[in-house]
Amino acid sequence: MKKSFSFFKASMRLWRRHIMGVLVAVLGLACAFAVGLLAVFYIYDGARSDYWIKNVDTLYRVNNQWLMNGQKGIFGNTSETRIEHAALIKDNVPEVLATTRLFAKDSTARIEDNDFPVKAMFVDAGFPDLIPLPMVRGDLHTALASPDSLVLMESEAERLFAGDPIGQTVTLTFGEENFAYKVAAVARDIPPNSQLALKMLLPWNEARMALGEKFWDFGVDVFTYIRLAEGVDTAALDARIRSDISALSPPRGTMSDHLSIEAVKGSRMHGDAFTIMRQNVDKNMVKILLVMATVLLLAAGFNFVHLITGITLLRSREVAIRRISGASRGHLMASFLLEACGLTLVAYGLGILLAADLAPFAGSYMNADIPVMIGERLPLMLLCSLAALTVGLAAALYIVSRISRITPQSLLHASQATVTGSGARLKSILLAVQALALVGSLLAGGQIYYQFQHLLTMERGIKTDGVMMVRYLEDKSQRALFVGSFFEDLKTLPGVKDATLLNMGPFHDYIQVTSYRYEGAEEPKQAIIKPVGPDYFDLLGVEILASAGDWRDQKNVIALPERSLGAFGFDSPKAALDQHLIEIEDGPDGKPTQHPKRIMAVVRDIKDDGYRMRQPVVFDLTRTDEGDPAHIMLVTDTDNAELEATIRAMIAERFPDAKDPQITWLSNSMRAFFNKAETLAEVVAVMAGLCLVLCVAALYSLASHYAVTRAREIALRRVLGAGKRDISRLFLRKMLLPVAIGGLLALAPIWWLMSQWITNFRDQAPLPYGAYALALIAVLLVAALMLMGHVRRVLRLRPASVLYHE
Numbered sequence: 001m002k003k004s005f006s007f008f009k010a011s012m013r014l015w016r017r018h019i020m021g022v023l024v025a026v027l028g029l030a031c032a033f034a035v036g037l038l039a040v041f042y043i044y045d046g047a048r049s050d051y052w053i054k055n056v057d058t059l060y061r062v063n064n065q066w067l068m069n070g071q072k073g074i075f076g077n078t079s080e081t082r083i084e085h086a087a088l089i090k091d092n093v094p095e096v097l098a099t100t101r102l103f104a105k106d107s108t109a110r111i112e113d114n115d116f117p118v119k120a121m122f123v124d125a126g127f128p129d130l131i132p133l134p135m136v137r138g139d140l141h142t143a144l145a146s147p148d149s150l151v152l153m154e155s156e157a158e159r160l161f162a163g164d165p166i167g168q169t170v171t172l173t174f175g176e177e178n179f180a181y182k183v184a185a186v187a188r189d190i191p192p193n194s195q196l197a198l199k200m201l202l203p204w205n206e207a208r209m210a211l212g213e214k215f216w217d218f219g220v221d222v223f224t225y226i227r228l229a230e231g232v233d234t235a236a237l238d239a240r241i242r243s244d245i246s247a248l249s250p251p252r253g254t255m256s257d258h259l260s261i262e263a264v265k266g267s268r269m270h271g272d273a274f275t276i277m278r279q280n281v282d283k284n285m286v287k288i289l290l291v292m293a294t295v296l297l298l299a300a301g302f303n304f305v306h307l308i309t310g311i312t313l314l315r316s317r318e319v320a321i322r323r324i325s326g327a328s329r330g331h332l333m334a335s336f337l338l339e340a341c342g343l344t345l346v347a348y349g350l351g352i353l354l355a356a357d358l359a360p361f362a363g364s365y366m367n368a369d370i371p372v373m374i375g376e377r378l379p380l381m382l383l384c385s386l387a388a389l390t391v392g393l394a395a396a397l398y399i400v401s402r403i404s405r406i407t408p409q410s411l412l413h414a415s416q417a418t419v420t421g422s423g424a425r426l427k428s429i430l431l432a433v434q435a436l437a438l439v440g441s442l443l444a445g446g447q448i449y450y451q452f453q454h455l456l457t458m459e460r461g462i463k464t465d466g467v468m469m470v471r472y473l474e475d476k477s478q479r480a481l482f483v484g485s486f487f488e489d490l491k492t493l494p495g496v497k498d499a500t501l502l503n504m505g506p507f508h509d510y511i512q513v514t515s516y517r518y519e520g521a522e523e524p525k526q527a528i529i530k531p532v533g534p535d536y537f538d539l540l541g542v543e544i545l546a547s548a549g550d551w552r553d554q555k556n557v558i559a560l561p562e563r564s565l566g567a568f569g570f571d572s573p574k575a576a577l578d579q580h581l582i583e584i585e586d587g588p589d590g591k592p593t594q595h596p597k598r599i600m601a602v603v604r605d606i607k608d609d610g611y612r613m614r615q616p617v618v619f620d621l622t623r624t625d626e627g628d629p630a631h632i633m634l635v636t637d638t639d640n641a642e643l644e645a646t647i648r649a650m651i652a653e654r655f656p657d658a659k660d661p662q663i664t665w666l667s668n669s670m671r672a673f674f675n676k677a678e679t680l681a682e683v684v685a686v687m688a689g690l691c692l693v694l695c696v697a698a699l700y701s702l703a704s705h706y707a708v709t710r711a712r713e714i715a716l717r718r719v720l721g722a723g724k725r726d727i728s729r730l731f732l733r734k735m736l737l738p739v740a741i742g743g744l745l746a747l748a749p750i751w752w753l754m755s756q757w758i759t760n761f762r763d764q765a766p767l768p769y770g771a772y773a774l775a776l777i778a779v780l781l782v783a784a785l786m787l788m789g790h791v792r793r794v795l796r797l798r799p800a801s802v803l804y805h806e
Contacts, residue, residue, distance in 0.1 A: 025304040026347045029391065031690060032293075032300035033351025037384060038362050039289035041355075041370050044380060045193030046269035046281030052191055054132050055227075056265045058097075060234070061195075062089065062224040062241075063273040065258040068515060068526050075513075077260070079195075079275040080221035083206075085249065085259065089224075092245055095232045100126035102223040103209050104276065109160065109200075110171040110178070116160055119197075120150075120172060124204035130227050131196070137166055138185025144203050149184035151201040157186050174208050191376070192369040195268050197277040223277065226261065237261065253592050254515055254524075254584055279367050288683055295437045296690055297387075302434070304347070305395040308340060337396040344392035348385055365679050428738040435742030435779060440750045441684060442775045447754040447767040448681040454765035455674045456667075460607040462506060462540040464666055466636040469505050470647060471662035478655055486654055487632055495643050498539050498635045503531040505633055506540075506608035507669040516618065517582040517594070518568045524584050525567060528610045531620040539635050543604040546573035551600040557621045559601040564616035573602035581618070609673055612762050639665045732787055739783045743776040 050056055062085060066075040086099040103122040108115050128140040136154055143149045150170060157165045165183045172179050181202065190196055228234070238261050249257040262271050269281050356372040363370045371377070470490070483501055491499045504512065512531070515524035534552040537544060537559070551557045560568070560576055570576040576599050583595045600621060610617045636643060644663055651661045671678070751772065758764040 022308075022343075025308060026343060026350070028300045028693065029304045029344065029347035029388075030350035030354055031693070032296040033348050033384075033388065034354035034358060035289075035296050035690065036293040036387075037351060037355040037372070037381075038358065038370060039293040040380060040384060041372065041377065042281070042289060042362075042366060042368060043269070043286055045368070045370070046286075047266050049193045049195055049266055049268035050191075050264050051266075052194070053264065057263075058228045058230060058232075059130060059264040060226050060228060060261045061264050061267065061271075061273075062086070062226060063260045063262060065260075067256045067258055068254055068513060077273045079223060079271075079273040079277075081224045081259070082249070082257065083222050085257070086222075086224045086226075088248060089226060089241065089245060089259075092248060093237070093241070095229050095237055096226045097229055098126050098130055098227040100124055100130045100225050101204070102127070102225075103204075103221075104223075105174065105209060108173045110173070111160055111168070118156075118160075118172070118200055120200045120202050121198055122202050122204050122209050127201075130225055133187040133190070133198075136186040136188055140185060140187065143184035144201065146184065147203050147205060148179075148181055149203065150181040151185045151187055152183055153187050153199050154189050156199040157183070172202075179208060192371055193268065195264070195271075195275065195278045195280075223275070225264070234261070234263070281368070282366060284680075285366055285683075288680075292690075295441075299434045299437065301391045301394070304344070304391055305398060308343065308395050337393070340396040341389055341392035344388045344395075345385070348388035351388075352381065365683055432738040432742030432745070435739040435783075436746040439743040439746040439775050439779055442779070443746070443750045443767065443772060444754060445681060445684040446771055446775070447750075447758070448677065448684055450767050450771075451758055451761065451765045452674060452677045452681050454763065455677065455761070456670055458607065458763055458765075461604045462542055462606050462608065463635065464670065466638045466640070467505075467540070467666035468634040468636070468639075468644070468647075469662075469664050469666065469669070470632040470634065471664075478658075481654065483632075486650070489650070490632060490634060490647065493643065493646060495636045495640055496634050497637070498535075500533060500535040500539055500633050502533045502536060502631050502633055505532075505631055505669075506606070506666060507673045508609065511610070511613075513615070514618075515584045516568065516597075517584060519579075520569050525616065527564070527567070527616045527618050528613060529618050529620055530610065531622070534621050534623055536619070536621075537601075537603060539633065542606060544601055545604060546577055546602045548577040548598075548600045551621045552623070554598075554600070555622050556595060556597050557600045558597045559603055559619040559621055560599060561603055561605045561617050561619070563605050563611075564618065565602065567616035576602055607763065639667060732784060735787050736780060736783055740776075740780060743779050747772050747776070 050059075053059060061079055062081050063077050063079050064081045064085070065077045068075070083101070083103075086101050090096050090099050101124050105120050105122065107118050107120050109118045110116075123144065125144070128144060133140055133151075138151070140151060143151045152160070152165060160170070161168060161183075165186060168183050170181050170183060172181060187198075187201075190198060228237070241259050241261055246257055246259045249259065251257075262273065267280070268278065271280050274280070352372065359370045359372050487499065487501065490496060504510065512529050513526060514529045515526050517524045536542070545562060551559075558581065560570075562573070565571070565573065565576055568576070568581060570579070579599050580596045581599065583597050584592050585595065597618075597620075603619070605611065606617075634643075644665075647663060648661065651658055655661075754767065758766060
C-alpha cells in the first residue's frame with residue numbers, strides 16, 4: 001500500500017508539471033463522452049419507444065395517405081385517419097380484436113378564476129384496454145365511463161392544481177360553449193420517448209369534439225390504434241389493408257384514402273408517418289450524431305491515450321529503479337491501470353454532467369426530449385462506462401507493453417527517445433485523420449450556412465423587407481370589426497404605405513392544394529393554389545410578364561408564374577392569356593364540382609414557400625374581402641419595431657379578449673421556413689467546433705510530447721552548430737506534413753458530398769473554391785502556431801542543462 005501511494009504521489013507531481021496537457025486530454029474526452037451519450041440516448045429512445053405499454057407487440061397504429069384524384073402528391077403519410085376508419089377495419093378484418101381512437105383538441109381550462117391553455121384528448125371506450133396507463137389515483141375505466149369526468153396526467157395535475165385534484169371542477173371551452181368536468185383520476189406521466197402526447201383525457205363525445213368547428217369534407221382527423229391477435233402475419237395484413245380496406249373507404253370528392261398499419265413498438269424510429277402528437281426520430285440527425293460521436297470519440301481517445309502515455313513514460317528511469325529495488329511487474333502494471341482507468345472514469349463522470357447540461361440545447365435541435373438524469377438511463381450509463389474503461393485500458397496496456405519489454409538497464413541508459421519515440425507512423429496517421437475531420441466539418445458547416453444565407457438573401461421576385469402579416473383573430477364575432485374599421489385605421493398609421501386583405505401570404509404555414517383540368521390533359525393536374533387577391537402583385541412589386549387587362553373587379557380570375565406555364569401546356573406567357581383552367585373542387589354534397597378560371601396574367605417566378613414544390617402554382621386574383629380573409633398585409637419601407645408595438649397596442653385596445661395576436665414580418669417568416677437548414681448548419685458548426693478543439697488538443701499533446709522526447713536531439717543539434725530557425729523548420733516540416741495530407745484528403749469528398757446536398761434546393765449556392773483553400777490554410781496556421789510554441793519553449797533551454805538532465 002505504501003509503495004502504491006508513493007508511486008501515485010510521483011504521478012501527481014508529474015501531472016502537475018503537465019497540468020495543461022492533462023486538462024486538455026480529460027476535458028476533450030469528457031466532451032466526446034457527452035456527445036456520445038446524447039447520441040446513444042436519442043437513438044435508444046426512438047428504438048425503444050412505447051415499450052412500456054402492456055402487450056405492445058400486438059398494438060398497431062393505423063396510418064393514412066390522402067390521395068387527390070387517386071394520385072400521390074403533396075400529402076405525406078400521416079398517423080391521422082378519418083373518424084369512421086376504426087369501425088371499417090374492425091368490421092372487415094377478423095384479425096383485429098379491438099380498436100380505439102384519440103382526438104386532440106385545444107381548449108382553455110378555467111379553474112376558479114384562473115385560465116390555463118390545455119390540450120384535451122378525447123378517447124373512446126376501448127382506450128383503457130389497449131393502452132392501460134399506470135395510475136396514481138382512481139380507476140381509468142371508471143373515470144372514462146362518465147361523460148363529465150376527466151383524467152389528468154401527473155405533471156398536468158401539478159400544473160393546474162396546488163392541492164389534491166380529485167373531485168375538483170375544471171371548466172373547458174369548446175367553440176364558444178363551456179362544459180364542467182370533474183377530475184376523477186390521475187395517471188402517471190408516460191415516458192418522454194413515447195409517440196403519445198397525453199396531458200388530459202376526456203370521454204369520447206362527438207358533439208363536443210365538433211362544437212364550434214366545421215367538420216372537413218374529407219373527414220375528421222383522429223388517431224386510430226388496433227389490437228391484433230397473436231401470430232398474425234402483419235406484412236400480409238398490411239398489404240390487405242392498403243388494397244382491400246382502402247378501397248372500402250369511400251372518397252370524399254376528389255380525396256381518397258390509402259390506409260396502412262405500423263407497429264407501435266419502436267415506431268418513433270422505424271415509423272414513416274408524421275404525427276401532431278410526437279415527431280419521429282430524424283434519420284438524418286441520427287446519421288449526423290453517429291458520425292459526430294464516432295469522430296469525436298476516436299479523436300479524444302487518441303489524444304488521451306497519447307498524452308497520458310507520453311507523460312507516464314517520462315518516468316522511465318523511476319520505473320527502472322523501482323524494478324531494480326524489487327517492485328514486481330504486476331504491481332507496476334496495476335498502478336498504471338489504476339491511474340489510466342481512474343482518469344477516464346473522471347472524464348466519463350464529467351461527460352455525464354456535461355450531457356445533462358447540453359440535453360435541453362440538443363433537444364431543441366432534434367425536436368425531442370432527451371432526459372439524462374433519470375433512473376431508466378442507469379443501465380445505459382453503466383454500459384457506456386465500459387467504453388470509457390476501454391480507453392483507459394488501452395492507455396494502460398500501451399504503457400505496460402512499452403515498459404515491460406525493456407530491461408531496467410535500457411531504461412536507465414537509453415535516451416528517452418528510445419522509450420517514447422516509436423509509433424510515429426501511427427501517430428501521424430491519427431493526426432492526419434483528425435485534420436481530415438476538422439477540414440471536412442469546417443467546409444460542410446460553411447457550405448450549409450452559405451446555402452442558408454443564400455435562401456434568406458436571394459432575389460425572390462417580391463418585396464421582402466417591410467412586409468407585415470397581421471393574422472385574423474380567433475373570435476369570429478369580431479370579424480367585421482377586424483376587416484372593417486380596424487383595417488382602415490391600420491392603413492393610416494405613420495410608415496404604412498399600403499395594405500390589403502388576403503387569405504394566404506408568402507411563406508405561409510399552410511399549403512392549399514386543388515386540381516385543374518386543362519385542354520389536352522388526360523388527368524387533372526394537382527396544383528398549389530394561393531388566394532392572394534387583386535392587389536398582391538402591385539404591393540409586393542411582382543414583375544408582370546403579360547396581362548389580359550384589369551382584373552380588380554372580376555371574379556374567377558387567376559395568374560400563373562412563369563414556371564407553371566409548361567405544366568398546363570402553354571409554351572409562352574402570351575399563349576396562356578385569356579385561356580381557362582377548370583378548377584375541380586369538392587362540393588357541399590361531397591361530389592366534385594367544376595369552375596372555369598380565366599388566366600389574366602403571367603408573372604415572373606415568385607420564390608416563396610411554393611417555389612420549391614414540384615407542383616405548379618396558381619394565384620387566385622379574386623378579391624378576398626368577398627370571401628373569408630385571414631390576414632391583413634401591411635407594406636412599409638422596412639421592418640419597424642415601433643410600428644409592430646403600436647399595432648399590438650391597438651389590438652389589445654380594440655380586441656381585449658384576443659390572446660397572443662400573430663403579427664409577423666415576412667423576413668421572420670422566411671427564416672422560420674428555412675429553420676431546418678439553419679438547424680443543420682448549426683449542428684455541423686458545433687461538430688466543427690468540437691473537432692477544432694480536439695484537433696488542437698491533439699496537436700498540443702503531440703507537440704508537447706515530441707518536444708520533450710526530442711529535447712536531447714535539439715540540444716545536440718544546437719551544440720553541433722544548427723541554428724534555431726533551421727531546427728524550427730525541420731520539426732515544423734515533420735509535424736505539419738500529416739496535417740497537410742489529412743486536410744488535402746478531405747477536400748475532394750467534402751466537395752462531392754456538399755454538391756449532392758445542395759441539389760435538394762432549386763436555387764443552389766455552392767461554396768466558392770477559395771473557401772476550401774482558406775479552410776486548409778487556417779488549419780495549417782493553427783497547427784503551426786501550436787507547434788512553434790512548444791519548439792520555442794525547448795529552444796529557450798540551455799543545451800548544457802538538457803544534456804546534463806539526460
